[in-house]
Amino acid sequence: MSDRIFGVVGILISIGYVFAALAIEESFLSDAVGPKAFPLIIAAILGISSLVIALRPDAEPAWPSLARLVEIAAAVVVLILYAEMLPVAGFVIATAFAAAYLAWRLGSSLLEAVLTGIGTSVGIYVIFHLVLGLSLARGPFGF
Amino acid sequence: METLANLGDGFAIAITWQNLLLALLGCFLGTIMGALPGLGPSNGVAILIPLAFTLGLGATPSLILLTSVYYGAMYGGRISSILLGIPGDEPAMMTVLDGHPMAKKGMAGEALSLSGVASFVGAFFATWGLILLAPQLVKIALLFGPAEYFALFALAFMTLGGVSSTNQAKSAFAAALGLGLATIGVDTQTGVPRFTFGEVHLYDGLDFLVAIVGLFALSEVFIFLETRHGGAEADGKKMVIGKLYPPMSMLKACTPTMLRTSFLGFIAGVLPGAGASLGSFISYSMEKRLVDKKGTFGTGDPRGVAAPEAGNNAAAGGALVPMLALGVPGSGTTAVLLAVLLALNITPGPLLFTQNPDVVWGLIAALFIANFMLLAMNIPMVGLFTRVLMIPSRILMPIVAMVSFVGIYGISGSTFDLLVMIGFGVMGWLLRKFDVPLVPIILGTLLGNAMENNLRRAVTIDNGNWWTLVDSPLALTLWAIAIIGFVLPLIVGARVKAGMHARRDDEGAISD
Known part of the structure; x- marks a missing residue:
């Protein structure tokens, strides 16, 4: 269960990250890639790995009392x-x-x-x- | 010949009073940190980086201090493995298997001195390996363009989970998290702020030293608070050491083992995603298969003590090769050492060897010196270090926490950084609970900017054509290795991990 929650939180973080990345103001002077592309790639990896964690959870960690x-x-x-x-x-x-x-x-x-x-x-x-x-x-x- | 001349110059740099003293201090602190369960090479070095930095030490002296700590911790880990049956740090896990039974048979002194010799042999040959292999790797690395560098960084992240990783999704999550954290701050190419949410403190980006100390050192304090483990490891156990020199016959019997495992450990260290823990594991398993005809491994066979110790020290030296030659570390502690270089504004990689040969060769010479110091410290004086095991963690951990704060406050003098560090400490604790590896996060924050810059440079040079990333044979090779390195653990990972983690260990998240 813990891993499922962890994965869902990870997905939410990656969505938030995508929105924050799209909100980056582009400078009029930019290279061919721009400041948004790399964060968007990262967000995709973050989202996919979170999804996998949520779908295939590990054994429950030992939570303290x-x-x-x-x-x-x-x-x-x-x-x-x-x-x-x-x-x-x-x-x-x-x-x-x-x-x-x-x-x-x-x-x-x-x-x-x-x-x-x-x-x-x-x-x-x-x-x-x-x-x-x-x-x-x-x-x-x-x- | 040129190599020897370089090495000679290195010794000229390393043999100054300051550097020798730093090496001695580093070896001493490192052995203590390795011996204490809960402090290992990566968090030991992490705590000391900000201090070396704020004390205004130059690049070579800082590196000498910190790599001595690194080598020292590899030696120190065996002490509690042998005497108490509790690994002092993760690479010493395999030493428990035969070292502790030997101690129970009343041969603790022999086990300690033999493993000291084995550590020396492993580290000695690995340092030679470093000298011979690193310049060759530099020659290859000089052919790299931005696209190849991007592929190399991807390779580092994809293999970092290591062969022992069971959950590649969590490794990938950690890498993405680290890279994401690195994108915070003003974009270096266009100058627009990213993910700063108007907070001025974030414009410079997050300081990776803050992240490292928080994740590695402070999270350890929380682990101890959680388990309320306040006593000393040695409480209630008697430690009888006995005589401190191994009989010649034992040394002779173990020599082939030491030589074989030094070689194997070195290779394991050089390969991406392996590190010292895997080095000692492979060495032990191979020796067991090769020479254990009577089934004495696991019951106190001296060769079972020599194998993992030579293996993990050799791997520690091997892991320095990709860090120095390519600027891409393959293990936890070398990632932390990379942070030292970056904090000192030195770019590791092929240019390091041409632009700062004094740093490289001074460091290598210092490694030789440190190794002899460690041998001297770890055989006759090992009794001193066993006393350290009697320090209860209820006294040790507050000191660790406070020294972490002092280091970070010394760099910036800002309360904001301290708060960020506490945040990373909590995050580190939480992620360790979830068994998410911490090393990819550190590596992400360290290499994130360089990785993005190489990506953008490569694509911009080719007028926005993204296929340029897979356009050269060299880049394709790197991508192929990366993909194999990522997929392989999915197949064999569970088996290797089960072998390595026969005992459940809290330090699993900080591998190395």
Whole structure:
């Protein structure tokens, strides 16, 4: 069943891609092929392969339980927050929180998670910024 | 003779303090990444590319660092295969079959050192093979026009699913998805924006490094979160290594095996769509048929350890041939290495050998040096690397995630790229669930623009005649190979895959 849904979604994507390709404004100065042809070929391959996937599905993949899915969704949210907060809070603080969260969710105890977070963040800061001179996001305190 | 002179120049380039240190660092990191289940050559190299790039390393030093990681990971994969019976990365899968039984018999040290020697032999001969074969391939590639290049790219995509692929529709889907992603951004020929939906950040196109790190590294973190696999692989298992040198008689008995499988692995590596995993698989199966008279393979036969290790290291070297000579990689990790070249604005392919001989020969010399370093690291110091297996992934994975972010943020300093990377991470996780291979997506984003440009150039030169694509014998040959390569797995794919994936493995989607 999963593969059938996957195939249908793939077909929808390829149709959307075709419409987006047809909407490309052609320049008055164009080569013999133009900017639309290649995307249309790709869309055809995408559509055909999706159709085959939908018609001849593989065995059902092992989907995780709802709780695990929520776990992944939560991690995605945390990482998005991390990306957004990076320029605001600075590298060291933001990274310590994000790494601690991931360590905690992977089964560390709270203390261990906090230590992992701080260790990762300070370790990366020292190695990549202080030693190697890579520019990291600067927060209000200058780190 | 000319080759030797070139190689000499290469050594002159490679033997500087900086390059030697980078090779050493790469070998060390690579062995660790190979040893740790969950980190393999392709995602190991993927995490390090943005870093090499932002640190401002030149082309040759970056390539030396990253190919050392690549070779190192091929060595490292065997450690957990032998000690724990869990392949450290996909090419080390076959080493489990005889390596782990040997360890159970108390011969872990012999198995580790023997496989170290076998890895060395495989990689050593493959590097010579690279030197001899790549310039010949360059001569052929110089005859290529745009139409032939277009056919060559098509060949790369159609064979990339590999002989081991069971679902060619999913490989084709992945390739089309990657190529589609590459078309995002301003059209290079006419200057009109395509698929940007008014988002200014997309005008430059998607950065393939962002896609690679997201798909390979971040998706791995999600896999670990999903299975909540937070412990160390070595938890609760005792690892006794014993003596670290193989008896001379064992080495002697395995020498013919190593030589045969080095050759076979190298060929498997050069062929499109094969890569190191297939190299070790073919080597093991052939040796089993050839020398296993008493049925000892699978019960801890030393030759069964030497065969796949020589095979996969030779294949790793072989896979560099099409990547360097044609600019078309045949395996996952070489696709990632291609990204290094492209990120540094170096066009791989035949011109690389004439325009940047320092890069090519410096790299080859560095491979020789790295190989000796790896031999030294992997036999006397293997105990150090076995400790790595005790690092629990609940500590390792956060570090992997954060280093990925640091690398991508270092390139552009933009939050938008980080968000795109997270998007690719989720997509990578989802596609791995569906058993869609990720390598064609990467290759699509890497080669999409070059492929389209060659198509349009070919057709434009011939005044809009599309038949020009199949007009020369060379192009027709390439198309024929492409079609055979695509159809063959439909016939034999299921059988080969069943043999290779005797144990179900999460890393299947990141082949190599």
